Amino acid sequence: MKALVLDFGGVLTNDFWEVLRGFARREGLDENALVDLVTKDAEGVGLLRNLERGSIGQAEFEREMSVRLGVPADGLLARMAADLRPDDEMLSAVAELRAAGVKVGILSNSWGSDYFDPYAPWNLEERADVVIISDQVRLRKPDPEIFDLVLDKLGVPAAECLFIDDIAAYLEPARAKGMAVWHHADSAATVAELRRTFMSTSPS
Template identity: 90%
Template sequence: MKALVLDFGGVLTNDFWEVLRGFARSEGLSENALVDLVTKDPEGAELLRSLERGGIGQAEFEREMSARLGVPADGLLARMAADLRPDDVMLSAVAEIRSAGVKVGILSNSWGSDHFDPYAPWNLAERADVVVISDQVRLRKPDPEIFDLVLDRLGVPAADCLFIDDIAAYLAPAKAKGMAVWHHTDSAATVAELRRVFLSTYPG
């Protein structure tokens, strides 16, 4: 393996769904109000997909989602991301692997970047060789083409790359491309897999 591609939210951060549940609690909503809206409600899910692909802007998304949730639109995305925290264990492991000579890519479905940039505090360009953000390329996981794009930018064949995501549905198209895949559910288990795959080959 010569390259590692990782999701951002839920892999390099704390649990993404818990972030959304934290937002709901802070807004006085039922705990799963936002999770259910973007996963089970067809219109809510399509709004999120459109935001991720850059089909709608952040302001439109905030207006539409606020109406469905019954909460203020102003600053909605920032409030949704308020509980997002770095997973220092994962970030340290990725930095170690990159310093050993492995190319690192970050592949993230975005919440847009009009007036709120959730990536700004993270210095992703310093942590990875390639950063692909969905709204900037008008593609989103699980679109097969977005995996072609990140592989092309990394300059490695699919067979030489491991892809990690916390959403299992996004692993299938990567695997179909020939990438190795890992479903992230626990930082300790993922770090152990990273060390097994990479640091046995690149001992540093």
């Protein structure tokens, strides 16, 4: 393996779904109100996908989602992301691999790029060789083309790349391209897999 591609939210950060639950609790909603809206409700799912692809802007998303949630629209995305925190264990492991010569790509379905930037505190361009944010390329996971794009920018064949995501459905198109995949659920387990994949050595 010569390259590693990772999701952002929920892989390089704390649990993404718990971030959304934290928002709901602060807003006085059922803790799964936002999670259910963006995973089970057809209109909510459609709004998020359109935001991720850049088909709608952040202001439109906030207006529409505020109506469905019954909360103020102003600053909605920032409030949704307020609990997002770096996963230092994962970030350190990725930095170690990159320093050892592994090419690193970050592939993220975004929340838009208008006025709220959830990526700003992470300095992703300094942590990775390639950063692909979905709304900027008008593609989103699991679109197969977005995996072609990251492989092309990294300059590696699919068979030499490991893709990690916390959403299992996003692994399948990567696997179909020939990439190795890992479903992230626990940082310690993922770091162990990274070390096994990239740092194991054959006995002499």
